[in-house]
Amino acid sequence: SANSALNHAKKMGRNTYQFFDKERHTLDPTELTKESALFKAITNNEFELYFQPKFDAQHNQLYGFEALVRWPQEDGSVINPDEFIPLAEQNGAIIPLTQLLMEQLLNQLAQWRKQNISFGNVAINISALHFQQSSLIETLIDNLAKFDVPAHCLELEITESAMMDNPEFAEQQMKRIKSIGVQIALDDFGTGHSSLSYLKRFPIDTLKIDKSFVKDIDKNDQDRNITATIVRLAKYLDINVVAEGVETEEQAYMLHIMGCHFQQGYYYCKPLKANQVSEFINDTLEKQQSS
Numbered sequence: 070s071a072n073s074a075l076n077h078a079k080k081m082g083r084n085t086y087q088f089f090d091k092e093r094h095t096l097d098p099t100e101l102t103k104e105s106a107l108f109k110a111i112t113n114n115e116f117e118l119y120f121q122p123k124f125d126a127q128h129n130q131l132y133g134f135e136a137l138v139r140w141p142q143e144d145g146s147v148i149n150p151d152e153f154i155p156l157a158e159q160n161g162a163i164i165p166l167t168q169l170l171m172e173q174l175l176n177q178l179a180q181w182r183k184q185n186i187s188f189g190n191v192a193i194n195i196s197a198l199h200f201q202q203s204s205l206i207e208t209l210i211d212n213l214a215k216f217d218v219p220a221h222c223l224e225l226e227i228t229e230s231a232m233m234d235n236p237e238f239a240e241q242q243m244k245r246i247k248s249i250g251v252q253i254a255l256d257d258f259g260t261g262h263s264s265l266s267y268l269k270r271f272p273i274d275t276l277k278i279d280k281s282f283v284k285d286i287d288k289n290d291q292d293r294n295i296t297a298t299i300v301r302l303a304k305y306l307d308i309n310v311v312a313e314g315v316e317t318e319e320q321a322y323m324l325h326i327m328g329c330h331f332q333q334g335y336y337y338c339k340p341l342k343a344n345q346v347s348e349f350i351n352d353t354l355e356k357q358q359s360s
């Protein structure tokens with residue numbers, strides 16, 4: 070349960086304090102305040118998933134979403150993941166947090182299915198620490214069964230570091246994930262240190278080109294060449310490729326010309342609240358039919 074997972078995280082948290090003690094000799098009081106707020110927010114299940122559309126630029130249609138966590142505050146503001154995910158990864162809270170998010174996600178997908186909303190394929194981000202736990206498999210199997218959602222609707226986004234820390238385990242873990250029917254994407258591709266041979270060896274469905282390459286694709290030859298090379302590599306290995314951080318029409322067009330048809334970014338849509346998703350899907354379908 071989320072509660073026993075939280076106790077586990079607190080235990081890991083305590084171990085982390087000892088680790089910090091040895092490493093830094095001091096404890097940062099603001100970090101500790103933030104940490105206890107984080108544990109409390111997990112206990113109260115305060116986190117909310119937003120959904121950013123992924124587009125197929127070739128067929129001019131939606132093909133899925135990426136779920137992105139937000140931490141809503143009492144004053145109405147929202148804290149973005151970059152401000153708490155690294156801390157949650159350090160103290161182990163990422164594991165009970167992701168278990169809650171997985172449950173929230175599959176509950177949401179089950180509701181959309183009941184309402185006949187075709188959301189396509191939805192990805193959720195999994196931290197390296199969590200990817201390296203065998204319990205991830207049970208979390209997946211339990212939630213897919215509990216909410217009766219077909220596994221092919223779900224994709225896990227992991228980073229190169231999840232793969233490189235322990236390649237033997239990572240390969241086995243990916244095979245277990247694939248045997249359930251869940252898909253795997255390699256996130257922020259090009260920023261880590263993965264070996265190209267692993268792309269061939271591991272059952273990866275999708276490469277997500279990091280937004281740092283996309284940002285200046287229309288101005289910088291190097292970024293354009295790197296991106297084009299990743300697209301060709303993915304095609305060659307028969308892996309899907311998605312560009313993230315697409316903000317302008319020029320970027321979208323250049324990626325499309327390179328053969329990178331799957332795209333995600335503010336140019337298409339910002340991350341949406343769950344209750345905005347069905348309206349968005351309907352609007353997109355209408356636009357398609359009228360074009």
Ligand code: C2E
Nearest residue numbers: 137138149150151154194195196314315316333334335336
């Ligand atoms: P990511 O998985 O690479 O997600 C893409 C990030 O780029 C998201 O930031 C998204 O809002 C942002 N983005 C999308 N389109 C654009 C664009 O056109 N321009 C720019 N500049 N940014 C764009 P976000 O939501 O703040 O998330 C940041 C990172 O936090 C994510 O990067 C992911 O690594 C992590 N994260 C988010 N949600 C979760 C989660 O549920 N679990 C875990 N473990 N990590 C998460």
Ligand code: MG
Nearest residue numbers: 135194226256
């Ligand atoms: Mg991601």
Ligand code: MG
Nearest residue numbers: 256257277313
């Ligand atoms: Mg990314």
Ligand code: MG
Nearest residue numbers: 228256257279
């Ligand atoms: Mg990232």
